[in-house]
Amino acid sequence: MKSSHIESMLAKVQKLCEQRAVRLTPQRQLVLRLMAEQKSAISAYDLLDLLRISEPQAKPPTVYRALDFLLEQGFIHKIESTNSYVVCHHVGEPLHTSALFICDNCGLVTEYHAEGIDQQLKALADTSGFTIQHSVLETHGTCANCIAK
Ligand SMILES: [Zn+2]
Numbered sequence: 001m002k003s004s005h006i007e008s009m010l011a012k013v014q015k016l017c018e019q020r021a022v023r024l025t026p027q028r029q030l031v032l033r034l035m036a037e038q039k040s041a042i043s044a045y046d047l048l049d050l051l052r053i054s055e056p057q058a059k060p061p062t063v064y065r066a067l068d069f070l071l072e073q074g075f076i077h078k079i080e081s082t083n084s085y086v087v088c089h090h091v092g093e094p095l096h097t098s099a100l101f102i103c104d105n106c107g108l109v110t111e112y113h114a115e116g117i118d119q120q121l122k123a124l125a126d127t128s129g130f131t132i133q134h135s136v137l138e139t140h141g142t143c144a145n146c147i148a149k
């Protein structure tokens, strides 16, 4: 994310936390900022290494607690297939199905709001009375940049 984008994303998150009356501690905010500075998704352990640069006493539970909070609030998504995390590109939008396109070559993760798919999933869920909390579609392949090389 570009630094101007990071600042506006963080401001939006700050405002949402106030509206929801949840606490965005400086540490949670720092974790989110570090994630936003990445070009692609990041694992909890890589995140811990980055966090330790400014907070040497940080431990794995520190990172996991921050990640849990950010996931719960919908500010980030977990990529199960690579066990890593990425900042949501639609922060503040209601629960959405995010389609994540993951480049297996460079690790780039692009998020799209999968609107048509949202409706299909909802229709499917409705047939069995299932209530969707959140869903993430993970699609692997090669990004345009890598193909061009
Ligand atoms: Zn998202």
Ligand SMILES: [Zn+2]
Residues within 6 Å of the ligand: 103, 104, 105, 106, 107, 108, 142, 143, 144, 145, 146
């Ligand atoms: Zn790529």
